[in-house]
Amino acid sequence: MRSQPDPECDWFTITITHPRPALSLVGVGGEIDMAATPQLDVSLDDELHVGSCRGLILDMSEVTFLDAHGISSMLRARSTARSRRIRMEVVIRLTGSGRPIALLGLDRQLPIQRSLDAALRRIPEARQPTR
Numbered sequence: 001m002r003s004q005p006d007p008e009c010d011w012f013t014i015t016i017t018h019p020r021p022a023l024s025l026v027g028v029g030g031e032i033d034m035a036a037t038p039q040l041d042v043s044l045d046d047e048l049h050v051g052s053c054r055g056l057i058l059d060m061s062e063v064t065f066l067d068a069h070g071i072s073s074m075l076r077a078r079s080t081a082r083s084r085r086i087r088m089e090v091v092i093r094l095t096g097s098g099r100p101i102a103l104l105g106l107d108r109q110l111p112i113q114r115s116l117d118a119a120l121r122r123i124p125e126a127r128q129p130t131r
Contacts, residue, residue: 029062032070
């Protein structure tokens with residue numbers, strides 16, 4: 001597990017784990033706003049550019065506030081994942097902090113799951129490429 005706390009930012013957390021080979025789980029909690037998104041972008045970009053990454057789950061279930069910057073960060077990660085042929089799932093409730101995603105219709109563009117278990121089921125066991 002790798003956690004990337006910023007000592008200046010105690011209002012959000014990013015934790016990165018690898019629950020199985022070639023799968024990155026980026027857990028985010030707290031308030032995701034303009035100040036938090038640069039670190040979120042770097043964390044997501046780093047995971048999406050690992051050569052062995054075949055799947056990424058962005059777990060936003062512990063997010064208490066999400067603004068347009070955070071939503072943009074999610075959309076950028078989705079675009080990068082698609083271009084790299086990486087399966088991406090997002091765990092977030094479309095009520096509370098995730099409500100803007102539903103109101104804007106972005107739940108049709110982002111692969112939203114209601115639970116981490118559901119997201120894990122959507123990403124098949126990652127296979128290492130054969131040589």
